[in-house]
Amino acid sequence: MAVTVKPYDSVKYPGKYTDVSKMFTMDSPFGLKASIITYGCIITELWVPDKNGELADVMLGLKGLDEYMIDGANHGAVVGRSANRIANATFTLNGKEYHVPVNDGIHNLHSGNPGFHNQFWEGSVLSTDEVNAYIKDSGIPGIPAAAAEGICLKYTSPDGATGFPGNLDATVVYAFLEDKTFLILYKGVSDQDTIFAPTNHAYFNLSGHDHGYIGNNILTVYADKVTTKDKGCCPTGEFFDVEGTDFDFRNGAPVKQAIDSSDPQITDSCGLDSNFCVDSEEGTYSKIAVLADDSSSRVMEVFTDLPGVQLYTGNHLDCDYAKGGSYKANDGICLEAQMYPNAINIPSFTSPVIKAGEVCYHACGYRFV
Numbered sequence: 001m002a003v004t005v006k007p008y009d010s011v012k013y014p015g016k017y018t019d020v021s022k023m024f025t026m027d028s029p030f031g032l033k034a035s036i037i038t039y040g041c042i043i044t045e046l047w048v049p050d051k052n053g054e055l056a057d058v059m060l061g062l063k064g065l066d067e068y069m070i071d072g073a074n075h076g077a078v079v080g081r082s083a084n085r086i087a088n089a090t091f092t093l094n095g096k097e098y099h100v101p102v103n104d105g106i107h108n109l110h111s112g113n114p115g116f117h118n119q120f121w122e123g124s125v126l127s128t129d130e131v132n133a134y135i136k137d138s139g140i141p142g143i144p145a146a147a148a149e150g151i152c153l154k155y156t157s158p159d160g161a162t163g164f165p166g167n168l169d170a171t172v173v174y175a176f177l178e179d180k181t182f183l184i185l186y187k188g189v190s191d192q193d194t195i196f197a198p199t200n201h202a203y204f205n206l207s208g209h210d211h212g213y214i215g216n217n218i219l220t221v222y223a224d225k226v227t228t229k230d231k232g233c234c235p236t237g238e239f240f241d242v243e244g245t246d247f248d249f250r251n252g253a254p255v256k257q258a259i260d261s262s263d264p265q266i267t268d269s270c271g272l273d274s275n276f277c278v279d280s281e282e283g284t285y286s287k288i289a290v291l292a293d294d295s296s297s298r299v300m301e302v303f304t305d306l307p308g309v310q311l312y313t314g315n316h317l318d319c320d321y322a323k324g325g326s327y328k329a330n331d332g333i334c335l336e337a338q339m340y341p342n343a344i345n346i347p348s349f350t351s352p353v354i355k356a357g358e359v360c361y362h363a364c365g366y367r368f369v
Contacts, residue, residue: 001027001148003125008037012066020120024151028176040117043076051297060203060332067321077117079110080198084341085234091344100163105232112162121153131175138361140305142285150175166192181367189359197339197352203332206293210324215256216294221249223276237346271315275308282307303365304337337364
């Protein structure tokens with residue numbers, strides 16, 4: 001299946017971004033289709049058939065490039081170098097203290113600007129064999145083979161960008177796999193020790209991006225614990241058990257169980273916005289969550305080698321420039337496979353640091369069954 005490429009330019013400033021702004025559209029042998037733009041590695045569309053073969057775009061998104069460039073919700077974007085929060089926007093690495101932008105209360109969120117999510121990446125088409133070479137080189141056990149051509153996006157985050165050390169060469173590969181998975185494969189290498197902890201901030205609605213409230217969707221998360229967070233949504237280094245709480249999705253429950261909860265860990269964030277510690281073998285590509293639509297037959301399984309998944313129910317969505325008109329709170333849900341937030345400041349968490357010259361890979365797959 002071939003990948004098509006076309007310009008994805010600004011309406012407000014026509015011609016300004018022609019050389020760097022492209023849209024790649026990937027087809028698959030089983031009806032899935034995705035479009036990705038070079039700005040922020042953003043997934044703008046993800047078309048998924050239901051049991052009758054009827055397609056719906058399940059990816060919340062915006063009208064065009066101008067809207068993506070001003071929006072703060074990171075729709076479909078790869079965020080980094082360090083996704084999620086860093087406490088007090090400060091960390092120490094190799095005995096040196098670093099300061100990153102304060103952009104979320106007293107904390108740092110998603111690294112700031114210039115981050116992965118607000119830069120133009122260089123994009124190219126990968127053959128099926130080239131996708132499989134990336135998968136093999138990752139060394140991550142369990143990832144199935146590619147089913148079609150994919151795309152590769154590259155960006156070098158310069159030394160000192162938003163306060164982070166090292167020139168970091170980042171690569172993101174998008175591809176459809178033989179088991180109907182939409183794969184996101186991350187690669188990072190730096191000339192200095194630095195943080196490499198990306199994620200993708202996709203908002204899903206399995207009924208279709210413009211179908212509204214997702215509280216009745218059935219969510220399963222294979223996690224016994226959640227990282228405790230302060231009132232600014234930043235992990236403190238402690239954990240709590242999901243048993244007996246509104247965070248218990250181990251056997252499947254409606255998403256509204258958390259949206260409607262009075263638990264301070266939820267109400268302080270105006271809804272669900274927490275890191276679940278998944279019960280899988282870290283470093284191995286494993287199933288960590290399932291989302292089932294209540295009004296269609298679409299089911300999405302989530303796979304990763306990472307230790308956590310941030311569940312966010314779009315608590316602050318308030319957008320009148322969506323591709324379908326408008327979005328409001330709880331119209332989409334993010335399942336962001338990631339390192340634990342604030343891991344750089346908590347020694348008991350898996351370290352997000354990569355050593356100089358070390359090639360690091362991480363993967364996240366969304367499988368539609």
